[in-house]
Structures are given as structure tokens and as C-alpha cells.
Amino acid sequence: MVRTLVGELASAVDATVTVKGWVNTLRLQSTMQFVVVRDHTGTVQVTHRRGGDGDRLDEILRGLTPESAVEVTGKVVANPVVKLGGLEIVPERVEVVSAAEPGLPITAETGPEQRLNWRFLDLRRPERRLVFEVQTTVEQAMREVAAEEGCIELHTPKLMGTASESGAEVFEVGYFERTAYLAQSPQFYKQMAIAAGIDRVFEIGPVFRAEPSFTSRHATEFTGVDVELAWIDSVEDVMSFEERMLHRVLERVAERHGEQIERHWGTRVVVPELPFPRLTMAEATAKLRAAGWDREGVREDLDPEGERLLSALVAEETGHEFVFLTRFPASVRPFYHLRAADDPTVTDSFDLLWKGVEITTGAQREHRHERLVAQAREKGMDASPEGPLGRYLDCFRYGMPPHGGLGLGLGRVLMLALGLPSIRDAVFLFRGPNRLEP
Amino acid sequence: MVRTLVGELASAVDATVTVKGWVNTLRLQSTMQFVVVRDHTGTVQVTHRRGGDGDRLDEILRGLTPESAVEVTGKVVANPVVKLGGLEIVPERVEVVSAAEPGLPITAETGPEQRLNWRFLDLRRPERRLVFEVQTTVEQAMREVAAEEGCIELHTPKLMGTASESGAEVFEVGYFERTAYLAQSPQFYKQMAIAAGIDRVFEIGPVFRAEPSFTSRHATEFTGVDVELAWIDSVEDVMSFEERMLHRVLERVAERHGEQIERHWGTRVVVPELPFPRLTMAEATAKLRAAGWDREGVREDLDPEGERLLSALVAEETGHEFVFLTRFPASVRPFYHLRAADDPTVTDSFDLLWKGVEITTGAQREHRHERLVAQAREKGMDASPEGPLGRYLDCFRYGMPPHGGLGLGLGRVLMLALGLPSIRDAVFLFRGPNRLEP
Incomplete structure (x- = not known):
């Protein structure tokens, strides 16, 4: 799958692309599901509107853990409401390439020695x-x-x-x-x-x-x-x-x-x-x-x-x-x-x-x-x-x-x-x- | 003293320059004295016609040892007879910056281990x-x-x-x-x-x-x-x-x-x-x-x-x-x-x-x-x-x-x-x- 870097998405509006990166944050609501994906060039919001029964994407998104490595294929949509560059991806396919164990050993508040350990x-x-x-x-x-x-x-x-x-x-x-x-x-x-x-x-x-x-x-x-x-x-x-x-x-x-x-x-x-x-x-x-x-x-x-x-x-x-x-x-x-x-x-x-x-x-x-x-x-x-x-x-x-x-x-x-x-x-x-x- | 690299001498014909390098070879004859000086860009012949008593340069050249570090100031002369690029330097001043001890510990014939030692x-x-x-x-x-x-x-x-x-x-x-x-x-x-x-x-x-x-x-x-x-x-x-x-x-x-x-x-x-x-x-x-x-x-x-x-x-x-x-x-x-x-x-x-x-x-x-x-x-x-x-x-x-x-x-x-x-x-x-x- 040809990779598009998050930093390049602004020039790919309306195209279908694949981004490869990590789950930065997850916000899964009853109607809307938001996953922010990060690569080394930036972060992008992936926005999914939950379907009914048999919504395969909903199942995958609910199984995600922070920092898992994922590939997301979907359409790049301009949306001025979105903070991250006014863009979002409406996903067609989300693949968990390598799942992160739940419960990360460090957070932003962790002390310096423990952060060095990880x-x-x-x-x-x-x-x-x-x-x-x-x-x-x-x-x-x-x-x-x-x-x-x-x-x-x-x-x-x-x-x-x-x-x-x-x-x-x-x-x-x-x-x-x-x-x-x-x-x-x-x-x-x-x-x-x-x-x-x-x-x-x-x-x-x-x-x-x-x-x-x-x-x-x-x-x-x-x-x-x-x-x-x-x-x-x-x-x-x-x-x-x-x-x-x-x-x-x-x-x-x-x-x-x-x-x-x-x-x-x-x-x-x-x-x-x-x-x-x-x-x-x-x-x-x-x-x-x-x-x-x-x-x-x-x-x-x-x-x-x-x-x-x-x-x-x-x-x-x-x-x-x-x-x-x-x-x-x-x-x-x-x-x-x-x-x-x-x-x-x-x-x-x-x-x-x-x-x-x-x-x-x-x-x-x-x-x-x-x-x-x-x-x-x-x-x-x-x-x-x-x-x-x-x-x-x-x-x-x-x-x-x-x-x-x-x-x-x-x-x-x-x-x-x-x-x-x-x-x-x-x-x-x-x-x-x-x-x-x- | 502004240094001229040997590799630049071709564009300095008739100018007075200073080259800085090592004594590559010495050939001191009764009338003509030749010193080949080497820097990292090439070698050049320094040619001195011996004067009579009180020839200060003659004294310095006769005191040279191979591989001594020297600075030579003199005029760059085009001389098609000279093998090294058809150029020579007629010296006005030769300074021994750091004399090499006579008798180098290796020659081109020395075996590999001894060459690594030196x-x-x-x-x-x-x-x-x-x-x-x-x-x-x-x-x-x-x-x-x-x-x-x-x-x-x-x-x-x-x-x-x-x-x-x-x-x-x-x-x-x-x-x-x-x-x-x-x-x-x-x-x-x-x-x-x-x-x-x-x-x-x-x-x-x-x-x-x-x-x-x-x-x-x-x-x-x-x-x-x-x-x-x-x-x-x-x-x-x-x-x-x-x-x-x-x-x-x-x-x-x-x-x-x-x-x-x-x-x-x-x-x-x-x-x-x-x-x-x-x-x-x-x-x-x-x-x-x-x-x-x-x-x-x-x-x-x-x-x-x-x-x-x-x-x-x-x-x-x-x-x-x-x-x-x-x-x-x-x-x-x-x-x-x-x-x-x-x-x-x-x-x-x-x-x-x-x-x-x-x-x-x-x-x-x-x-x-x-x-x-x-x-x-x-x-x-x-x-x-x-x-x-x-x-x-x-x-x-x-x-x-x-x-x-x-x-x-x-x-x-x-x-x-x-x-x-x-x-x-x-x-x-x-x-x-x-x-x-x-």
C-alpha cells in the first residue's frame, strides 16, 4: 500500500490515501468515533460515523489501544471544524499492524528515570x-x-x-x-x-x-x-x-x-x-x-x-x-x-x-x-x-x-x-x- | 604567511608564493640543488643554483632531511623540462618548521607490520x-x-x-x-x-x-x-x-x-x-x-x-x-x-x-x-x-x-x-x- 505521510495530506484532499502511524488518541462516542493517528510528520484525525450491526470498522476501532501501529485507508476530507489542519480521513479500512498492550508504562507525568527506562x-x-x-x-x-x-x-x-x-x-x-x-x-x-x-x-x-x-x-x-x-x-x-x-x-x-x-x-x-x-x-x-x-x-x-x-x-x-x-x-x-x-x-x-x-x-x-x-x-x-x-x-x-x-x-x-x-x-x-x- | 597549495601553483606562474609541506626528495648537486616538496595536493620541485660563500640557502638545503616539515617562499617559474607539472619554485626563503630525524624507520620496501607501526x-x-x-x-x-x-x-x-x-x-x-x-x-x-x-x-x-x-x-x-x-x-x-x-x-x-x-x-x-x-x-x-x-x-x-x-x-x-x-x-x-x-x-x-x-x-x-x-x-x-x-x-x-x-x-x-x-x-x-x- 503506497504510504501518504500525514504532512502531505493537505495536497491530497478528496483522494483516497493510506497513512501509517500510531494511535495518538482515541475518542469513541456513541455516534462519532475519532482516532488521531500520528506519524513522524504530524497528526491527523480519522473520523468514523458508527453504522448499525455488522459495522466492521466500529469493531476494529473499539479494539484499538493507544500507541498501536496502524494503517488507515480512507478519503481525505476538508473540514474547517477539525483542529488538525482542517482535514480528516473518513476511513474505509483500518488495519492494526501491531497492537500495543493496554496500559502504557509511562505518561506525560512520569519522572525522568522511568521515562529513560522506556x-x-x-x-x-x-x-x-x-x-x-x-x-x-x-x-x-x-x-x-x-x-x-x-x-x-x-x-x-x-x-x-x-x-x-x-x-x-x-x-x-x-x-x-x-x-x-x-x-x-x-x-x-x-x-x-x-x-x-x-x-x-x-x-x-x-x-x-x-x-x-x-x-x-x-x-x-x-x-x-x-x-x-x-x-x-x-x-x-x-x-x-x-x-x-x-x-x-x-x-x-x-x-x-x-x-x-x-x-x-x-x-x-x-x-x-x-x-x-x-x-x-x-x-x-x-x-x-x-x-x-x-x-x-x-x-x-x-x-x-x-x-x-x-x-x-x-x-x-x-x-x-x-x-x-x-x-x-x-x-x-x-x-x-x-x-x-x-x-x-x-x-x-x-x-x-x-x-x-x-x-x-x-x-x-x-x-x-x-x-x-x-x-x-x-x-x-x-x-x-x-x-x-x-x-x-x-x-x-x-x-x-x-x-x-x-x-x-x-x-x-x-x-x-x-x-x-x-x-x-x-x-x-x-x-x-x-x-x-x- | 599565506599558503599556496601545490595543486594551485599552475595559476601562480611568475608570482611569489609560500608552499608548506614535507621534503619528499633531496638531490643536492655541486651546482644545482633540487628539493621536491609535497603537500596533500601534489609535489613541486624547488630549484636552487648554489651561490658562493655565504649562500644562506645552500646551508639550509644541505641541512635538510627527508620528511622534514618546511615552508618555502619563492617565485613560481614555468619550466617545461621539469617533470612535475612543468613548474618549479626558485626559493628566496626556506624555513625548517620541524626537522625530521635522519634515517626514517620505514621505506617503501618495509613489510606490512612495521609499516603499521609507523x-x-x-x-x-x-x-x-x-x-x-x-x-x-x-x-x-x-x-x-x-x-x-x-x-x-x-x-x-x-x-x-x-x-x-x-x-x-x-x-x-x-x-x-x-x-x-x-x-x-x-x-x-x-x-x-x-x-x-x-x-x-x-x-x-x-x-x-x-x-x-x-x-x-x-x-x-x-x-x-x-x-x-x-x-x-x-x-x-x-x-x-x-x-x-x-x-x-x-x-x-x-x-x-x-x-x-x-x-x-x-x-x-x-x-x-x-x-x-x-x-x-x-x-x-x-x-x-x-x-x-x-x-x-x-x-x-x-x-x-x-x-x-x-x-x-x-x-x-x-x-x-x-x-x-x-x-x-x-x-x-x-x-x-x-x-x-x-x-x-x-x-x-x-x-x-x-x-x-x-x-x-x-x-x-x-x-x-x-x-x-x-x-x-x-x-x-x-x-x-x-x-x-x-x-x-x-x-x-x-x-x-x-x-x-x-x-x-x-x-x-x-x-x-x-x-x-x-x-x-x-x-x-x-x-x-x-x-x-x-
Whole structure:
């Protein structure tokens, strides 16, 4: 049976069509029977006037349960009284393709954990499925920019032989007779690609963090967007790449989903102006302290409260939702971040805050083998050729160009773009310390 | 310094430019000094006529080592004698950005394992980097078709709470106080997305197989391309989706990289005609047995030899590189494949062979809860609500539409498209039972 999508019915008035979807709501009265059927493009009312004895349709409709999968064939009738687009279907045939058990395990009032248990039912609500329509658009726009800027799409391994970046927060995997580790980021591998002469690298893939964090922003598995660019002149090249990418992303999201996002989630999608505001960490902390943050004056890095306050201050001053923070102290950044030429205590690195949440860390990398080794040792790391960093450091021994890149959390971007309460709502199936199901 | 790519030099004759790349070859003679510099777009000859004492450039050039990263500024000169595009650069300035240690650890003659150890150096050879340029094109074309056909791009979890599909070949992960498992495919999750009302699902992501296989086609981690389509009429809808996708892929690959693939790898990219040939397994085994395969007559499924022979026979008869095999016996397929309406001993499933290698398994899925449970039990599986399949089976209790999908190995597609000797050459960093590095 050729399927007509609910979203296409307006152009099928007076035709006989078949729609395929789920029973959204049922209202079976003594004379009139109404079934609202939902597919991924909308909802439509199916209206049946009960016949007398032997009304086969009446029998089928009375046997329906909410969320059953059905196929409805009937005539599309324009009826200005009907709220759903002024259309209804007068059915000739209703087939229950797969009946739902009566009594759904969740309702709109069910708490978040139970809704996650029954995620597939929760996602049937259009405002929840919207997240993944937006995700598709976000990735399309990112890849469009990546392609225009000459990036190669790469898939770096998630299984590593050594836990190189930070041993504490890494998952261990039984790997035949030995132990493997799940990659916490494609960082070292994308730099390896730069050493391989791949000029610009783009990857969207899973990253794994064995952090026992229970905040609304953290997950043990999430989708990372990674970029690495060779032959850059400065970290500014990385920031301007990201600006262009996010500009395109929000342009497309506003265009395709802005109205729906505002309707369902009350969030207005703002296409950001270029360039984004930039503040050095010194400027940012001064601004924050003037506003009362960190009264003890001990922090070198921002805490979540500092991030929220700073974004609020920047939004007030400039009207901009984004702000790049630059020149982080070397003490709070990884060893491979390049030190600033004019001040070795700070790095040519950045974070990007959006609406008070950090969505990106980026940097120019130290590409000189000797300095990189020295910086690793300074952080107390084993930089010997046989040590866990050996294979990584090898990449710098045979001609490594200047390069830099960024890592962006896809779930955070979606959470902020739609205004979702938690990262749990921004991913298909959330993974946290207490959640491996469904 | 504004960078000019080597591939753009033809339009910069007589201009002074800066190229950034690696020392490909060095030939330093008493009068003339030649350095071939390579970037990701090509190679160019840098030609210096030695001056007398105090020739600063001579000093720098004599200090160069192969594979050092350099920036060369100079005038682009047309010189028909020069093999590399009839161009050379007469240098004014050569800067060694990052010197390579003398004595590279691999050469063109080095064996495959040692080349994998130094993968980043091996990948600097243009024919090896080409693989990832083709990969980028392949994914672009796949996503283009996925978008046209209304797919949502999804990221399913790689960490699972239960090892549902097949316990034997799954990696175990220490997960806080319990054990997680690495997903061997997004199979159950993409079906969960269908149950969630996501109409069509597309995912490119890593899959993990704890198989101790050492063939040229197997890896413990590889990139899978997964599609799942709701409300299909039959498995034919899945096959025709895949045909359209692969047709677009090979059209784009031929267009953008066909000439280079033929030059570097001697493989001609053939854009396949639609539809691809289809054979039922009964037809295929009859054809194979007539050609001398499986003389004992005991096999229900094809072995690699059978796959190669069948592709050869089909190519001979039809000139086609692809063949769909359909109606596999239920005994050799997973429990969730739909049984054929006219013969419950066979499934509405398929494999796709390309040039003698299986690149896809697909099927319509059983969407009826009762039958699915019965089929799981028939295979000796625990189909109880508390068992490892519980969460999966739940998805079929509240209205699951008819659906089907496919899984495609990206590395195999690349291996066959370019004619690479092994899957090891088709992935950025290979992972096998004995290889977790680099």
C-alpha cells in the first residue's frame, strides 16, 4: 500500500490515501468515533460515523489501544471544524499492524528515570523526536563547512593500547590476553593524522569518560565533534573555523526548525554574529571578580558558576550568546597545548562558552618534539620512548607541522540549541554511572 | 604567511608564493640543488643554483632531511623540462618548521607490520592518503542519499548493559561496580529507534568484534554503516535503498577519484547498473554446486571460496560486480530475521557480495512480539522479560511497525573500491587481536 505521510495530506484532499502511524488518541462516542493517528510528520484525525450491526470498522476501532501501529485507508476530507489542519480521513479500512498492550508504562507525568527506562515510548512525543531532527541538521551543516574547508572525514580507533591522556577516567576493556582502554577523545589520533600529512581532520564519533559525574551536563559516553587543522598561523585560525561552523549550524537550525523549537521548547534560536566576543582568562576573571565571583581569589579556572555568570555579563554587554575564553594558564591545561610566545605561563588555547555552558576546548598544539617532551615532564608525565606517550611522541620526530584543533560536545550543542533541561534529553540513549540501559 | 597549495601553483606562474609541506626528495648537486616538496595536493620541485660563500640557502638545503616539515617562499617559474607539472619554485626563503630525524624507520620496501607501526609515515604516501579522500567522498554520497530518503542521523550507544546478540564475541568493559559490553552492532538500538517512531535511521560509527580472526577482511574494531527503515512493504525496499546508495557512492568516487585510483592502484571504478542481480540462496548454491563447489553438499551458507566463485560466475553471466543473495535458510540467520511468508524455513534476508566479498547483511525484521519471542526460543535463547533480551523485546510490545535494514562495512567498501590488498590498508589505524597500536 503506497504510504501518504500525514504532512502531505493537505495536497491530497478528496483522494483516497493510506497513512501509517500510531494511535495518538482515541475518542469513541456513541455516534462519532475519532482516532488521531500520528506519524513522524504530524497528526491527523480519522473520523468514523458508527453504522448499525455488522459495522466492521466500529469493531476494529473499539479494539484499538493507544500507541498501536496502524494503517488507515480512507478519503481525505476538508473540514474547517477539525483542529488538525482542517482535514480528516473518513476511513474505509483500518488495519492494526501491531497492537500495543493496554496500559502504557509511562505518561506525560512520569519522572525522568522511568521515562529513560522506556525511552522509545518517550521519544514518540514529537518534541522529543525533534531533538534528532535538529541533530541531523546540525551534523549536515558541520559537515558542509568541514567539506568546504577541505577536511577529511576520519574514524579514529576507540580501542587504545595505552591510557595516555589521563589514566584515572578511562574505561578498561578485556582484550584477548591483555587490557585495552576506551578513547577519552580522538586527540592523539587526530594529531597523528596531521603527522600523516592529512591536512585537515574532521570526526564525529563516541568518546568515553569513566567519570562518576551526575550533573545535567555529563555522560560517560557522548558524541564528540573533533577538528584538527594543519599549518595554522595561530590558534585564531581554529577559533575562526569554529565560528564559521557554528554560524552555519545555527543558520540552518533556525531556518529548518526555529519555529518548532520555539513552539515546543520556548527557546528562540539566535544566529550569532561573527566574530564571537573574545576574552582572555585574565580579562574574564577580572570581570568576574568585579561581579563578586571567587571572593577568595584562588581559582585559576572557571567553575560552572563562573561560566554562567561570565556568559550573563557578556550577553549584557554585547548581546552575544557566545564567548571565547583565551590564554588559559598552563597550569590548568594539558601538556600538549602551545605556550604563548609572549608569556610561557599561559597557553594558546581557548574554551567556548555558550549560554553559560562550556561546549568546546581547543588549542594550538606544541608541535616541536623537544618542547613537547619538556612540557610533559613538567607535568610529571613519563615521556620516555617506552612509556605510555611513546607512540604519540614519535609523531613529532619526523616533521610535524604547526597545528591546532578543537573538540565539541554534540549533546551540549543540542541541549543549548533547544533549551533542554539536561544532556539526558539531548541524546538517544543516555549513559551515566548508574545507567547502561536500555 | 599565506599558503599556496601545490595543486594551485599552475595559476601562480611568475608570482611569489609560500608552499608548506614535507621534503619528499633531496638531490643536492655541486651546482644545482633540487628539493621536491609535497603537500596533500601534489609535489613541486624547488630549484636552487648554489651561490658562493655565504649562500644562506645552500646551508639550509644541505641541512635538510627527508620528511622534514618546511615552508618555502619563492617565485613560481614555468619550466617545461621539469617533470612535475612543468613548474618549479626558485626559493628566496626556506624555513625548517620541524626537522625530521635522519634515517626514517620505514621505506617503501618495509613489510606490512612495521609499516603499521609507523602508520603516520606510511600514510604520507599519496596513494595511501587517497584512501581517506575516497572515504570522505563515500560518506558524503551515503549521507546525501540518506538525507534525500528522509533518514535521521543517530548515534547509538557503544556501551551496553547486556551482551545481547552473541555473548561469545563481545568485549567486556569494567564499568564502575559492574560490567558493560561493547556493541557488536547498532542492531537492537536502531530497531529501538524505529519503535520510537523515528521513521528512517542512518548511522556511521564504530562496531566491536572480539573475534580472533586474522584474515585480510576482519578487524576487531571497524566502522559500520547502518540503515533501518520503518513501514517497509518487503525486504526489497531495503535492497533497493542500498542499490541507490551504492550507485551514488560509486558515481561520485568514479567522478572525483577514478583516475587517481586507476593510476595508483590499477583498479577501475565501475558505476554499477541498477538493479543489481539477485539470486536466492537456493539458486546460488545450485549454480555453485554445478561449478564444483561444496562437493560434499553439506553447506547451508557460503564460505569465502563460495563467495568468490559466485561473484565470478555472476560477473561472467551478467558483467555485474554486485550480487544480492536472498532467502537465506533460517538456520543460518539470527532469530530476528523475518521468515518468508511462503516458506518458514527461509528468511526475508539478504547478503550483498561485491567482487567476491560480503559487504552487507540485511533483512526485514520480525516485528510481531509473539513470533519474535517464539523465534528466539527456537534458537535456544532466553526470551524472558528479565533475560538479556528483555529490553529489546519490550520494544515490540507497544506497536512496532514492519521494518528492515542493513549493515555495511565501510572498510570493506574502500578495500574493494580501490583494490587494496587488505582491510588494514583501508582503515586509518587497524585494530586486530594482536594490534592495539599505534
